[in-house]
Amino acid sequence: MTTVNLTAETFEQTVTGNDIVLVDWWAEWCGPCKMFAPIYDKAADQHGDVVFGKVDTEDQQALAAGAGITSIPTIMAFKEGVLVFRQSGALPGRDLDSVIEQVKALDMDEVRAKMAAQSGDAGTQA
Numbered sequence: 001m002t003t004v005n006l007t008a009e010t011f012e013q014t015v016t017g018n019d020i021v022l023v024d025w026w027a028e029w030c031g032p033c034k035m036f037a038p039i040y041d042k043a044a045d046q047h048g049d050v051v052f053g054k055v056d057t058e059d060q061q062a063l064a065a066g067a068g069i070t071s072i073p074t075i076m077a078f079k080e081g082v083l084v085f086r087q088s089g090a091l092p093g094r095d096l097d098s099v100i101e102q103v104k105a106l107d108m109d110e111v112r113a114k115m116a117a118q119s120g121d122a123g124t125q126a
Contacts, residue, residue, distance in 0.1 A: 006054065006063075024040050025057055026055070028056070070088075082111060
């Protein structure tokens, strides 16, 4: 599978309309982004059951700002529309593969239960 360029118009639909979505936030001028691109593309080829999106932070500045991107590359992983992983900095191929396998293995019922418990705890503390 190839990577998909995401924009403000397609981001939400892509993230919520697919089971697992990885997003690479990058820019043309970014050296580490250029070094990470072949690793990301190789992972996209190896994991056809995952959508691999890319957001050009120069072209999509409002989207990047809305996502709180302050350094690039930043990698995000969404499962069933929920952000389950976020890290700034390029990952070696084996680490990216590990993240993908961990995201695939997540029990989203358990994740949602923990999120609900945390939001409940936050509401009871003053």
